[in-house]
Amino acid sequence: MAEQMDGVQPTEAAQERVPTVIADELHIVYRVYGTGTGKGSATAALNRIIRRRPSVGVREVHAVKGVSFTAYKGESIGLIGSNGSGKSTLLKAVAGLLPAERGKVYTHGQPSLLGVNAALMNDLTGEKNVVLGGLAMGMSREQIRERYDEIVDFSGINEKGDFISLPMRTYSSGMAARLRFSIAAAKDHDVLLIDEALATGDRAFQKRSEARIRELRKDAGTVFLVSHNNKSIRDTCDRVLWLERGELLMDGPTDEVIKAYEKETGK
């Protein structure tokens, strides 16, 4: 842990501060359909269509309101804030997966979200999911073949017998989460975005994943981490952004921001 900080941070920072992500007055608005505030009946819907009134079922959620920051190479940035404060939305916008309503995000290379869950299929074996997940993240078949054993060992799925050849729906939720993290963490990234990934698995696996994230950070330019676990933020991040109601409340060194956050939330 300590040698990570000493090894990477000061040298990078002293050399030159190369920005990897620049967010410029970023606004994100979600449009949600089918939240009918009016009557939900079919006749009411037909009535709206005939009278050409805009559907009342569409609601806009202003999830991120004018956030600006610059992230530099070699930084590891934590995102904190209460539930629904826009942390995950901000990550998705940085990854380019959610279009900005106003403002812009500039990035170096292609930031990737550490989330492969959506590509995996519960009815397939763990084995096939490793390949499918790797391909979905853009790895080549050779890369996957090279890393396959590493991924399975890291997940620890086979510690209690040959589970990797069983369908994923037979896994416990902890096992499935471990396999997902292992697949997602197998790729090297320019800018890496991690959403609550550390909360999964048992204590031993959490330790292993924190170590893997520090490793990824060494290779990657910049790591963003969303977590409600202040300890894992303290252990892995050197800078923290505090979001509340979609606004950037505070941006600074980890200790400072977390202290303020803990004071505010009354811990």
Place this chain on the structure above:
Amino acid sequence: MSTVSETTHDSAVAMSAPPSADEGLTPVQRAEKYGLAQSGARPSLAEYVSQLWARRHFISAFASAKLTAQFSQAKLGQVWQVATPLLNALVYYLIFGLLIGTRKGVPDYVPFLVTGVFIFTFTQSSVMAGTRAISGNLGLVRALHFPRACLPISFCLMQLQQLLFSMGVLVVILLAFGQLPTWSWLLVLPALVLQFVFNTGLAMIMARLGSKTPDLAQLMPFIMRTWMYASGVMFSISVILQGKHVPHWVEVLLYANPAAVYIDLIRFALIDSFKASQLPPHVWAFALGWAVLAGVAGFVYFWKAEERYGRG
């Protein structure tokens, strides 16, 4: 792609001044200086094609994964790949062959009907899967980066794999009805390739429309059924038109209908009693034309909205 950004980035580093010079620059200027690109912007068409090519293994793996996952909960498992098209053909035979009697004037009615059903189902399920390709996979679209065209293409590939099972069933039926393999069976290959390109183009158009208006998934079954009844799946268009005075343009429309074109081509290839004289004029030109038109138009149309997929 990554190599390009790598080099631009390196050159930016080489000529950049000490950090103090960055103060006073606007975010846009700073982004330019360090060669940062706007996140989530749409790539050029050529770049898009090469990105898609780089993901070809994902496309095929996703298709076969979906296919195996489909019946993995059923006790008979993959047997349903074959049983489903067979049962489908049986139902149509009962209704149209025996009850309504559209078999009149059509020799080898069972192979004729089964070919029609299987080939139309290929287009039908590709279009249906295309409609839901984006709207039904929002989780995937919102979590990972890949050219979104992977999804409709992958779903069409899955339908093609499904069709190959059906074609196996069809071969057995053909043999059972005394059709022996001939060289003309090879014509099935170019016809299916063209139909696959046509389906994929159509699926990409529907994927974009369906991503904006998910309601289309509710509407499509009716449109597809109308299309099926107009495509001569369970009757022969030429037999129906015989001795009737329909306007010329209706006749042209019925014969130029892409679904009818592909169905007739496969029937011509497989069934001896389906003679070349029953094929509409310029049928291969139509088959090729529809494939190129739908394929190119569908791809460009889909690409134009690339950066907007996955939005609420």
